[in-house]
Amino acid sequence: MEFGLPLEDILQKLAEEGYRISRRTFLYYVQLGLLPKGKRKGQKSGGVKFYYPTWTLERLKTILRLKKQGLTLKEIKKRLPREIPSPLPPKTFPQTARLKDCNVCGICGAICPVHEEMDLSPWRLIQAWLEGPDSLPSANTPWVCVGCYLCEERCPREIPVVDFLRFLRREGLPPGKRWRKHPEWSRIFWSLLEERGRSFDFGAVHAYHIRIIGSGENQRLFLRLPGPEGEKEVSAPSKIKNLSAFRRALEHAREWP
Amino acid sequence: MKVLYYPGCSSEHLARDFYLSIEALASFLALELEPLPDWNCCGAREIEEAPEGVGLFLASRNLALASGKELLVTCSLCFHNLKRAQNILRENPIWRSRMAEVLKDEGLELSPDLPRILSLTEFLTRIDFSRFRSPHFRGFPVAVYYGCFLSRPYPTDLQALEKVLSAAGYPVIPTTLKTHCCGGHLPRTDSPVIKNLCRRLLFEARQKNASGLAVACPVCKLNLEIYGDPPFPVRYFTQYLGLALGISPSWLGIPEEE
Ligand code: SF4
Numbered sequence: 001m002e003f004g005l006p007l008e009d010i011l012q013k014l015a016e017e018g019y020r021i022s023r024r025t026f027l028y029y030v031q032l033g034l035l036p037k038g039k040r041k042g043q044k045s046g047g048v049k050f051y052y053p054t055w056t057l058e059r060l061k062t063i064l065r066l067k068k069q070g071l072t073l074k075e076i077k078k079r080l081p082r083e084i085p086s087p088l089p090p091k092t093f094p095q096t097a098r099l100k101d102c103n104v105c106g107i108c109g110a111i112c113p114v115h116e117e118m119d120l121s122p123w124r125l126i127q128a129w130l131e132g133p134d135s136l137p138s139a140n141t142p143w144v145c146v147g148c149y150l151c152e153e154r155c156p157r158e159i160p161v162v163d164f165l166r167f168l169r170r171e172g173l174p175p176g177k178r179w180r181k182h183p184e185w186s187r188i189f190w191s192l193l194e195e196r197g198r199s200f201d202f203g204a205v206h207a208y209h210i211r212i213i214g215s216g217e218n219q220r221l222f223l224r225l226p227g228p229e230g231e232k233e234v235s236a237p238s239k240i241k242n243l244s245a246f247r248r249a250l251e252h253a254r255e256w257p
Numbered sequence: 258m259k260v261l262y263y264p265g266c267s268s269e270h271l272a273r274d275f276y277l278s279i280e281a282l283a284s285f286l287a288l289e290l291e292p293l294p295d296w297n298c299c300g301a302r303e304i305e306e307a308p309e310g311v312g313l314f315l316a317s318r319n320l321a322l323a324s325g326k327e328l329l330v331t332c333s334l335c336f337h338n339l340k341r342a343q344n345i346l347r348e349n350p351i352w353r354s355r356m357a358e359v360l361k362d363e364g365l366e367l368s369p370d371l372p373r374i375l376s377l378t379e380f381l382t383r384i385d386f387s388r389f390r391s392p393h394f395r396g397f398p399v400a401v402y403y404g405c406f407l408s409r410p411y412p413t414d415l416q417a418l419e420k421v422l423s424a425a426g427y428p429v430i431p432t433t434l435k436t437h438c439c440g441g442h443l444p445r446t447d448s449p450v451i452k453n454l455c456r457r458l459l460f461e462a463r464q465k466n467a468s469g470l471a472v473a474c475p476v477c478k479l480n481l482e483i484y485g486d487p488p489f490p491v492r493y494f495t496q497y498l499g500l501a502l503g504i505s506p507s508w509l510g511i512p513e514e515e
């Protein structure tokens with residue numbers, strides 16, 4: 001685990017973004033297990049500082065946002081990702097041999113409807129991967145890809161571009177090179193899915209603000225859609241029948257390599 | 258004959274109007290559409306972040322529930338996810354046996370006879386809409402838009418929308434962008450990229466003198482309505498079909514004031 005930021009820097013950064021939190025509250029959250037434990041580091045000046053993983057910042061912002069929505073700390077804890085990211089060795093892409101056919105024509109990047117949002121074109125990542133997993137630069141490309149398959153349709157060499165990007169996003173890139181997109185919605189999506197077997201297509205609505213109040217039977221969802229309707233309360237999705245078997249199966253499915 | 262269909266989560270909220278228009282069409286045409294009993298979420302785009310097994314399980318459970326039957330899928334993203342899983346189960350015996358194992362717990366069986374997945378667009382080509390057209394209906398020119406997931410990588414009939422809409426009395430205007438991308442689930446929604454993609458699609462339809470754009474996917478419709486500027490009428494193709502049959506707009510999820 002990388003320990004990047006001293007507590008002071010985290011508080012400073014949050015203050016710059018308009019969040020208010022005291023040192024005391026921060027340490028209280030650590031005590032509750034909402035935030036990771038810091039690591040002591042002696043300073044040249046003689047003092048001691050506590051360092052926290054860089055993702056602490058994002059996690060703390062999520063906590064503060066959820067708190068603003070009226071959730072209790074207990075509810076917040078339930079909603080935060082349980083797993084604390086740790087660096088994993090890069091995995092292999094099963095179709096690497098096929099990537100070698102790429103002739104670097106650049107069509108995949110040119111045809112891509114969202115290429116302007118990408119740090120690097122798909123083919124650049126393919127070439128970097130072929131040089132060795134360590135050469136992979138950090139780039140938002142796999143997360144920006146909307147999966148339209150236009151690149152594969154036009155690629156003259158039948159390169160599995162979309163599968164490759166999916167692989168990078170899931171497991172190919174070490175956590176330090178990952179780009180987390182709207183982690184809060186992902187969390188809500190999965191918790192609804194686990195609680196009910198059904199969810200929302202949040203991917204499509206993360207721009208419109210969704211407010212969730214309470215949990216379980218008392219959960220209330222508010223959706224703000226553009227247009228004259230403004231914000232409206234929507235019912236949570238209906239439940240499937242055998243939820244305990246569904247959850248067990250989901251848990252099981254997560255463990256397969 | 259009963260036909261099973263998979264409504265997907267969006268049918269309850271974001272694509273409520275799609276769902277209403279499908280139900281209205283079904284009752285008008287006396288089609289016995291039955292929602293897949295106890296269906297679960299397909300995982301939308303979020304399964305891309307989760308281990309492969311998760312998306313496969315979510316799809317496999319639905320596939321098991323529809324074993325041996327025809328399964329009509331209304332949302333394009335659900336269609337993509339179910340089709341992709343179906344292909345993996347067919348080609349990869351390891352995933353297949355894992356899924357069979359995990360489903361057993363709930364008493365579900367992944368029979369060798371996986372369902373036949375059909376898009377709503379293709380399904381409706383079985384109906385001759387010219388027979389049902391209302392005598393009072395006067396068709397107006399529309400352009401059609403399939404978006405990505407009905408076109409790639411598991412292509413459906415890319416003349417289906419043209420067929421049903423022209424049979425229903427709409428002159429369908431040919432466009433070149435009908436299988437292009439609307440920006441889909443681009444994570445940065447304040448992006449100029451998604452706006453440009455949507456504007457371009459509407460621009461073509463307007464330029465060619467269409468009075469509306471018929472779409473088949475909830476994400477495409479929302480994107481076009483939110484980012485497509487200046488605004489241009491975008492409706493589900495099922496709403497246009499319903500209007501041609503003389504079904505009242507409110508039953509089709511079309512707001513009164515329009
Ligand atoms: S289009 Fe295909 S061959 Fe051309 S650069 Fe992209 S992946 Fe390589």
Ligand code: SF4
Binds near residue numbers: 145147
């Ligand atoms: S599938 Fe992804 S990388 Fe390929 S063209 Fe579409 S958005 Fe771009």
